[in-house]
Amino acid sequence: MSGLIPSFRSTLLTGPALALAFGLGLGLAPASQVLAFDAPESFADLAEKFSPAVVNITTSAMVAGPADGMPMVPEGSPFEDLFKDFNAPDGGMHREGALGSGFIVSADGYIVTNNHVIEGADEIEIELFSGEKLKAKLVGTDLKTDVALLKVESDKPLAFVSFGNSDLMRVGDWVVAMGNPLGQGFSVSAGIVSARGRELNPGAYDDFIQTDAAINQGNSGGPLFNMDGQVIGLNTAILSQSGGSIGIGFSMSSNVVSKVVDQLKQFGETRRGWLGVRIQDVTPDVAEAMGLADAKGALVTDVPDGPAKDAGILAGDVITSFSGQEIKDADDLTRRVADAPVGEAVPVVLLRAGKSETIQVSLGRREEAEAETMPASATAPEAPTEMDLLGMTLSPLNDELRTRLGLDASAEGLVVIGVDQASEAFTKGLAEGDVITEAGQAQIAGLQDLQDRIQGAKDAGRKSILLLVRRGGDPRFVALSIE
Numbered sequence: 001m002s003g004l005i006p007s008f009r010s011t012l013l014t015g016p017a018l019a020l021a022f023g024l025g026l027g028l029a030p031a032s033q034v035l036a037f038d039a040p041e042s043f044a045d046l047a048e049k050f051s052p053a054v055v056n057i058t059t060s061a062m063v064a065g066p067a068d069g070m071p072m073v074p075e076g077s078p079f080e081d082l083f084k085d086f087n088a089p090d091g092g093m094h095r096e097g098a099l100g101s102g103f104i105v106s107a108d109g110y111i112v113t114n115n116h117v118i119e120g121a122d123e124i125e126i127e128l129f130s131g132e133k134l135k136a137k138l139v140g141t142d143l144k145t146d147v148a149l150l151k152v153e154s155d156k157p158l159a160f161v162s163f164g165n166s167d168l169m170r171v172g173d174w175v176v177a178m179g180n181p182l183g184q185g186f187s188v189s190a191g192i193v194s195a196r197g198r199e200l201n202p203g204a205y206d207d208f209i210q211t212d213a214a215i216n217q218g219n220s221g222g223p224l225f226n227m228d229g230q231v232i233g234l235n236t237a238i239l240s241q242s243g244g245s246i247g248i249g250f251s252m253s254s255n256v257v258s259k260v261v262d263q264l265k266q267f268g269e270t271r272r273g274w275l276g277v278r279i280q281d282v283t284p285d286v287a288e289a290m291g292l293a294d295a296k297g298a299l300v301t302d303v304p305d306g307p308a309k310d311a312g313i314l315a316g317d318v319i320t321s322f323s324g325q326e327i328k329d330a331d332d333l334t335r336r337v338a339d340a341p342v343g344e345a346v347p348v349v350l351l352r353a354g355k356s357e358t359i360q361v362s363l364g365r366r367e368e369a370e371a372e373t374m375p376a377s378a379t380a381p382e383a384p385t386e387m388d389l390l391g392m393t394l395s396p397l398n399d400e401l402r403t404r405l406g407l408d409a410s411a412e413g414l415v416v417i418g419v420d421q422a423s424e425a426f427t428k429g430l431a432e433g434d435v436i437t438e439a440g441q442a443q444i445a446g447l448q449d450l451q452d453r454i455q456g457a458k459d460a461g462r463k464s465i466l467l468l469v470r471r472g473g474d475p476r477f478v479a480l481s482i483e
Contacts (some may be wrong), residue, residue, distance in 0.1 A: 008041060014136040040227065043176055047188045050229045052129045052159035054222060056180040056243045057100040057113055057150075059121035059137075066307055090249030101222030102126070102150065103231060105261065105385075107157040109134075111150040112261055113221030114236055115141040118148050126152050129186060140264035145205050146236055147257055148221075149264040161223060163261075164230025169193050169209060177213040177235055177249070179222025189214035191247070198250055202235060209233045215249030224251040233257075272342035274366035275348075276306025278475060279330045282318060285479040287467040289457075290441070291354060292318065298333040300350075301468065302475040306369065311361040313350065315468065315475070318440045320356070321349035338366065353441075387447045389454070390465075391423025392416050392430060392478045405435065406472075412445040412468070413437035428478050430469060437475075438468035454482050472483035 100117030111126060118124055122138040139149040152158075171173075172195045181187050191213030195225025198208035211224065215235050224233030263270045279298040287295040297320040303309045313319075319327055319455070323346040327333045340346055342365045349358050386395040394414040395401070402411055416434040419426045438444060439453035457465045464479045 010117075021466055032323065040174060042188050043188065046176060046225065046227065046229055047178070050161055050225060051178060051186060051188070053104045053161040054129060054178045054186065055102045055104060055111060056127040056185070057102050057111075057117055057221060058125045058127065059098045059100070059118050060123045061121045099183045099218050100220045101218065101235070103221075103223040104158050104160040105162070105231075106160050107191040109152040109154055109158055110139070110261075111136065111152065112234065113148050114234065115143060115146045117221045118150070124150060126150070133399060140268040140270075142260045142270050144270075145252060145256055145260050147234065147252070147260045147264070149261055154284045161225075161229065161231050164226050164228065164232045164256045166207075166209065166232045166255045169196065169226065169232055171195060174227050175209075175211050175213055175232070175249075176225045176227075177211070177215055177219060177222060178225070178233060179215075179219035181214075181216035181218045183218055183285040194248070200250060205256055205338065207253040207335070208236070209257050211249050211251060212247040213249065214247070215251075216245045219249075226296045230254075239447040244324065256335075268473060270367065271342050272338040272366040273342055273344070273363040274307065274359060274369045275333075275337045276304060276308040276364060277313060277319075277368065278302040278304075278474050279319070279333060281329045283479070285464050285481075286462040286466060286477055288480040289462060289464040290318070291462075292351065296320070296329065297327050297351070298330045299477055301477055307364045309362050311348070311359050313348070313359060313361070314352065316352070316438075316477075319348055320351060321347075323347065337363065373417060385447075386417055389447070389450060390467075390482070393418040394436070394447060394450070397435070405433070407435070411435075411437075412443065414444065414447065414450060424480055425478075428480070430478065431471070433471065435470045436467050437470055438466075440465055441468075457482055 014211065052061060054262050098117065098121070100113060100118070102111045102113035105112055118138060124138065126134045126136045128134070132435040134154060136150040136152045139151050141148045160372050171193050175191060175193055177189045177191075179187060191211050192211055194212050195210040200208060209224065209232065211233075212225070215238050219235045222235045223231040224235055226232045226356045232254045234254070234257045235249065237250040238245060239248040239250070242468040260270060263482065278301045280298050280301055282295050282299050284295045286299060297318040300313060300315050300317045302315055303313055319333055321327060322333055322336050323340060327336070327338055340363055342363055345360050345362045347358050348361050349356060386393050388394075393416070397407070397411060397413055397415060399409070401415055402409060405415070414436045416430055416432055416436070418432055419430055436444065436450070439450050440457055444453065445449050454465055462480050463483055467480060469476055469478050469480050
């Protein structure tokens with residue numbers, strides 16, 4: 001039935017063709033309601049115009065051990081490229097090489113690729129579309145987004161491509177992938193955007209475009225183009241049991257990559273903004289327990305020393321806007337804060353006790369803050385007193401428990417001794433050793449405190465109660481039903 005839409009051009013099904021379609025039971029709407037659509041007759045013009053900016057990347061490094069075909073990338077890398085082995089005696093030093101792709105983003109030779117393509121390499125060689133080969137140096141990398149920036153020197157301006165706005169891409173839009181699959185040299189594949197906003201790690205900055213355009217080993221670091229020839233994705237990973245393309249590929253969105261590239265070019269490293277809060281999504285049950293009209297924003301679970309604490313942000317606040325932009329969820333806030341300049345004072349709008357407040361916060365630098373370590377979690381021992389509430393067996397903190405859990409002498413709350421596996425608490429991840437420090441956004445020290453908070457929530461017509469649960473220094477809010 002492909003003949004119903006000749007040459008993939010804009011068309012309407014009318015006349016005999018429309019009648020034939022109805023006759024086959026395709027359930028088409030009347031001719032007046034059938035929408036025209038555009039599809040490219042060919043991708044040749046796009047490929048011809050922009051392929052000179054796509055490069056092949058060859059790396060090599062001296063490594064220890066036998067040349068047994070193991071990848072020269074960190075274990076667990078999201079995408080392993082094709083590797084060539086150089087024979088060496090077992091246990092000796094040998095040179096290992098890898099192949100990947102990249103694309104030129106400036107006439108003076110800046111090249112974007114994946115970090116895992118060049119990880120550990122002591123030699124990086126770029127092959128231009130013309131066949132010319134140039135040595136490249138590493139400018140900087142970002143492990144969190146798997147982005148690397150290279151630089152080559154050339155006696156003439158190089159063809160380059162520009163980043164587009166990945167946020168404008170819709171599911172179903174045409175895309176074209178270019179690169180060096182399986183070491184076969186320059187190659188083009190086409191497909192559509194299959195999904196948006198995919199997370200692989202998951203990571204705080206993950207924003208992958210899923211595509212069915214064929215991406216194989218060796219395509220890592222290559223560009224994903226829209227129909228205007230703008231790069232809207234960095235080809236990074238595939239989902240496959242065989243190692244070959246099955247039509248599920250992932251490209252890091254250009255709106256993430258371009259910001260990283262700008263910082264690597266300017267500083268040789270990333271410099272992300274840091275607000276200094278631990279946050280979680282506002283789920284419908286959490287919103288109900290807090291009396292919020294909408295389940296959106298980022299719920300603050302803890303405020304360690306840092307910019308947010310200095311500005312007066314508190315645990316239990318719901319951040320709804322950052323620097324004039326509405327916050328949808330925790331990941332949205334994380335990305336917007338990261339994109340903000342270090343040291344910049346920004347307005348943060350939050351809900352506290354049902355009222356909206358605006359607080360000015362001067363951002364710190366995330367890379368410096370992440371050097372801090374968190375205390376390890378511990379398992380709570382059996383306590384002398386306990387009570388079953390909300391599907392959990394709970395015991396008040398005492399000096400012995402505080403010591404064994406590594407808590408401050410002033411710490412108050414209830415320790416989870418056990419969890420009924422048939423309970424909502426178990427389903428929502430509460431476990432032995434957790435410490436409940438707040439209920440209904442009020443501190444609790446004993447079992448009676450929790451009972452009083454539960455009764456207070458019932459009297460207020462609530463269906464659930466919000467608990468602040470700490471596990472090894474990592475806090476989160478959990479809403480449990482009280483009906």
